[in-house]
Amino acid sequence: MALFTLLSKLTAQENIAHATYSGASSTLKTYEMFTEFVNTPHIDDESKGIDAPPDWPSCGQIEFRNIVYRYGPHMPIALQIENLKIEAGWKVGIVGPPGAGKSTLLNLLFRLFPLKGVAPKSGGVVTIDGVDIATLKLDTLRSAIGVVPQEPVRDAQPNSHCMPCMAG
Numbered sequence: 001m002a003l004f005t006l007l008s009k010l011t012a013q014e015n016i017a018h019a020t021y022s023g024a025s026s027t028l029k030t031y032e033m034f035t036e037f038v039n040t041p042h043i044d045d046e047s048k049g050i051d052a053p054p055d056w057p058s059c060g061q062i063e064f065r066n067i068v069y070r071y072g073p074h075m076p077i078a079l080q081i082e083n084l085k086i087e088a089g090w091k092v093g094i095v096g097p098p099g100a101g102k103s104t105l106l107n108l109l110f111r112l113f114p115l116k117g118v119a120p121k122s123g124g125v126v127t128i129d130g131v132d133i134a135t136l137k138l139d140t141l142r143s144a145i146g147v148v149p150q151e152p153v154r155d156a157q158p159n160s161h162c163m164p165c166m167a168g
């Protein structure tokens with residue numbers, strides 16, 4: 001009986017030790033991911049860049065060239081495009097399964113995440129009317145284009161105008 005009690009105590013302690021180790025290991029992994037995310041320059045420097053030519057954007061032709069994008073140095077490729085040219089005036093639907101990279105395409109068009117500098121193996125060029133958008137001041141780029149976000153938006157103000165927006 002005493003031996004049984006001792007054994008069950010040991011097993012319980014082993015379980016506690018195992019649970020503690022698993023918890024610590026998972027906390028360490030979370031900490032590592034958090035540190036990597038925090039240390040990754042996800043936001044472009046707003047003070048850098050040039051003004052666009054006065055008549056830019058003139059037509060609205062968009063081109064993605066040689067895009068390989070990762071959200072972090074050790075993250076998998078989120079978007080890969082060899083060449084995508086959207087001619088001025090075209091209406092284009094981007095379709096694909098969840099996680100295919102549709103939102104990432106828009107993120108890169110608005111430079112919500114910089115294409116270069118986030119991960120060593122990320123890169124490529126996005127142009128609007130022949131101008132590499134990476135060379136522009138952030139507000140110059142964003143004041144020239146518009147987006148309707150995927151998530152529905154509802155104004156919190158009572159009695160105000162409410163516009164639910166849905167996009168792909």
Ligand SMILES: Nc1ncnc2c1ncn2[C@@H]1O[C@H](COP(=O)(O)OP(=O)(O)OP(=O)(O)O)[C@@H](O)[C@H]1O
Nearest residue numbers: 071077078079096097098099100101102103104105
């Ligand atoms: N902010 C982020 N940080 C890290 N990885 C991300 C981030 N946003 C997307 N990803 C990853 O990038 C890949 C492409 O995701 P993305 O959101 O662009 O796909 P999607 O086609 O828009 O999917 P959905 O149809 O679900 O909206 C996925 O593997 C996703 O997990």
Ligand SMILES: [Mg+2]
Nearest residue numbers: 102103150168
């Ligand atoms: Mg999406």
